[in-house]
Amino acid sequence: MENKTFEPKIIAFVCNWCTYTGADLAGTSRMKYEPNVRLIKLPCTGRIDPVMILKAFEKGADGVLVSGCHPGDCHYNAGNFHARRRWIMFHKLLDFVGIDENRLHFSWVSASEGKKFVDVINGFVNKVKAKGPFEKYEKINKEFVING
């Protein structure tokens, strides 16, 4: 298998109150998980601009994870609903620009769900591993540099 040694780079946009704290709990509980994910802490998933996700792919991420509070549990009342609506609109655009939808994962992980955080991370890392590296944008970048 060509992907055997492939270690994907994954960026996760997480909210401070639920998923970041859930990740802290996974740590406090000494659960082990795949080391491929780098968390970017935001106050709320409502803060996530779809452009950030495209930017992450452009900068070389093989996968992007978005995770926040469960519906109804948002620390800011409704930020995660906005995130969810944006996601519904956005995943079509993702397809249009040529990014496989499966490279983006959206999930709810609460502050008490350390185990779920681990499962989400491991599941997504394995999924992206199976997909292989995301090279499309790098190729475009290279062409752009050579031609322009």
Next chain:
Amino acid sequence: MKIGVFICHCGENIGRTVDCVRVAKACSFFPNVVHSVEYKYMCSDPGQNMIKQAIKDLKLDGVVVGSCSPHMHEKTFRKAVSDAGVNPFLCEIANLREHVSWVHDDKEVATDKAIDLMRFAVEKVKRNAPLKTIQVPVTKRTLVIGGGIAGIQAALDVANAGYEVVLVEKEPSIGGHMSQLSETFPTLDCSQCILTPRMVEVYQHPKIKLMTYSEVEKVEGFIGNFKVTIRKKARFVDDTLCSGCGDCAIKCPIKKKALSEFDEKLAFRSAIYVPFPQAVPNIPVIDKEVCTYFKNGKCSMCVKVCGRNAIKFDQQDEFISEDIGAIIVATGYKLYTIDKKPEASEIKGYGEYGYGKYKDVVDGLQFERIASASGPTSGEFQRPSDGKTPKKIVFIQCVGSRDESKGFSYCSKICCMYTAKHAMLYKHKVHDGEAYVFYMDIRAGGKMYEEFVRRAIEEDGVKYIRGRVSRIYEEDGKYIVKGEDTLAGVPIQIDADMVVLATAMVAQTDAPKLAQTIGMPYDNYGFYSEVHPKLRPVESSTGGVFLAGACNSPRDIPDSVAMASAAAAKALVLFGSDMLEREPTIAFVNENLCAGCFYCKKVCAYNAIEVKQIKDKNGNVIKEVAFVNSGLCQGCGTCNATCPSKAIELIGYTDEQIYAEIAALM
């Protein structure tokens, strides 16, 4: 910018799996980093002094600490940085413990990840702006939700310190589960005798506004400045006119239609009723579901007998708004029900115990009512089915608790003690009776607790059997309890007259709903989460919201009371100053870019966006732009992501900062 990097080993917690020396070395090559060191305990006094000294010596104007979670020590390091003269918001934390060393085994991989996280933080801090905390006034009034022993204690403590309290209880009376108990372990005090004076004190306290039969409908605002809407449910009795004489309940013709909630459905109550004689306030409510007037308008006996014209069938729910600074949540617990019908059970799997099927298989609270002098049997031990005195009672512990396959993984904490108490009370009244207790382990941690259990075994002759019960069935008027004695290694069978199940303590059914109303976190079981299990056990992560009692996790009366006093103290700390400091990471509008579309206003959950008019020198309005009310903005950043022209930015999490973090991945 001159940035200093400080890597903490956290004893061995980080150092064991992250090569801190290599991380510090790698960081020293990052642009703008002029100083990069590691130390055993960065949060300790010498550690903090290292940071302060480096700031002074090298004139640093940015600091990144690689340590534990920012939720743990961000404040500590920001303060240290501030003490040394650098703006505290120019300090960033990279989480090398919870997110790296504790979750990865491979030292190489973990170290690489740590370096990446440090790079993120360095790139972010470069783009941080020096900020000043926002000052907001504090409303020095407390809302206590729940009028059980924890809510009562918290309300009294805050009120006795001189601050106003609004106590909201959803039931017609305060008192909670404690008012239902017979006697309390380990002193065997009569529960009502120690509780009712407290209830009366609440009722009479000039600083406490008591709102029973009421529920919190809406919570807006933030720490120090909540606006709470409370629904005062219609009692159909005017509480300003009612004298509590009780004639209405006596004359009410509905006698056998409604089961008493207070007596755990072991007795009937009338349609107009006071839950129990010592209720506070002593004002009845009408149960619309069973009242004949509400069914067909044919009866109005209560109206006829009421000498004060207090019955008001047309009463409506009222909504009352209160300005509140601190909220203490003390909503308590319930026992989980294991009905024989699977659809009625919350947890499937204990059908073999026959709860709901056999009248004489009761739960802990029902047994409390049987044992209580104020209960349906006046404290005589009579079994519900035929009123006979049970000669042999089997108590089963851990029904639902400590049982992951059928119930919950946690220990309900109080059952070992109350089962010993039940058996003891029974033996004190029925001397020739036999009491058997099936247990997994006896957990009697607490002052005088272990001694109490020993007394039940040694002095009162309660027979303890270590093992689980597999099945209960009826045969010739007896309940055959089949179980196992795991110490003797033999199967055991007892023909009991009655069975008491120590069912698990669970969160209130509507606990998640209240959590969502307030905007505070709760765990998988529905218990409200504290910020830190050891060091901040009574605070919710939502500012200004404190927790007391069993709504946080199963706990007994002394623990609940202690927690309530602690929560009250936390509210009083908040009231110690007139102004409150808030994080300045809120939205900010670039008026030159703002086109005035006000999408931000539409998505803002706090109504923090206002319309500002830009005028020329003649006072003519040129354009309207968005304006952020800094007192209302909570800094979620939804507006930032929504703004099409990127005119509104969330300070501390600007696009520039986040893109820099993304770029730092490479």
